[in-house]
Amino acid sequence: MKLFPMICVYTIGREPVRKEALRMEHAAATPETEKEKRRKLILLIAMLLSLAVLIISIVFLARIKGWAGGSESTSLLSIVDSETPAPEDRQQTLSFIDDEHMIDERCAADLERLLRDCRGAGFEPVITAAYRSASEQRELFNILADSYMEEGADAESAKRLAQKKIPLPGHSEHQLGLAVDLADGREDDQAQRELQEWLAENAWEYGFILRYPEGRERITGHGFEPEHYRFVGAAAAKQIHELDLTLEEYVSMFYSR
Numbered sequence: 333m334k335l336f337p338m339i340c341v342y343t344i345g346r347e348p349v350r351k352e353a354l355r356m357e358h359a360a361a362t363p364e365t366e367k368e369k370r371r372k373l374i375l376l377i378a379m380l381l382s383l384a385v386l387i388i389s390i391v392f393l394a395r396i397k398g399w400a401g402g403s404e405s406t407s408l409l410s411i412v413d414s415e416t417p418a419p420e421d422r423q424q425t426l427s428f429i430d431d432e433h434m435i436d437e438r439c440a441a442d443l444e445r446l447l448r449d450c451r452g453a454g455f456e457p458v459i460t461a462a463y464r465s466a467s468e469q470r471e472l473f474n475i476l477a478d479s480y481m482e483e484g485a486d487a488e489s490a491k492r493l494a495q496k497k498i499p500l501p502g503h504s505e506h507q508l509g510l511a512v513d514l515a516d517g518r519e520d521d522q523a524q525r526e527l528q529e530w531l532a533e534n535a536w537e538y539g540f541i542l543r544y545p546e547g548r549e550r551i552t553g554h555g556f557e558p559e560h561y562r563f564v565g566a567a568a569a570k571q572i573h574e575l576d577l578t579l580e581e582y583v584s585m586f587y588s589r
């Protein structure tokens with residue numbers, strides 16, 4: 333008889349406690365699910381953002397390093413020399429820089445700026461060479477080789493002699509459309525020297541470098557060409573100028589060929 337009321341008290345007292353526990357459990361479970369959803373959403377957004385950053389980085393690097401395939405634009409840092417020809421199937425947009433010379437449109441505005449400031453400094457810069465097609469390069473080469481043959485050289489020696497002054501067809505930087513030869517229109521030696529000094533000091537600010545400097549023939553494979561400037565873009569030109577490098581040294585230091 334004494335046990336009955338105790339059981340009743342225990343049972344009656346326990347029922348609300350159990351219900352309360354269930355209610356609290358349910359209440360706790362609902363916000364947890366919402367929290368979980370939010371966490372998953374944030375995780376998804378973070379993953380998508382990381383993926384976007386990765387894709388942008390790869391595209392950016394590909395443009396700088398010239399990873400682009402054969403039909404893409406030539407990299408601004410492409411090296412064309414006696415061993416490496418200019419890619420034949422590249423896509424290129426050329427623009428006229430004066431009545432007869434064309435250049436890759438990626439450097440046209442900077443070249444115009446350079447010419448304008450050069451005139452502002454008192455010079456009379458004229459372009460003596462810019463973009464050259466493969467057939468124009470071949471023609472130039474053949475004219476020089478023929479002149480050696482007329483002087484008595486056999487075909488093989490004439491070709492070898494011509495190659496010392498003009499790159500073989502397919503192997504000139506001018507075929508990239510990123511190189512320009514500049515002279516002073518006044519055509520006296522002093523004017524040429526002064527213009528070349530101004531260019532050597534200032535061209536980098538417009539993204540151009542003196543491509544074949546004096547004393548670097550062993551690295552570039554070319555004799556000193558004080559008139560020949562190559563567009564590499566503002567950032568590369570600044571570093572090449574500040575560190576006093578050739579394009580070959582710059583590319584092998586910062587990029588693998």
Ligand SMILES: [Zn+2]
Nearest residue numbers: 461512513560
């Ligand atoms: Zn040149």
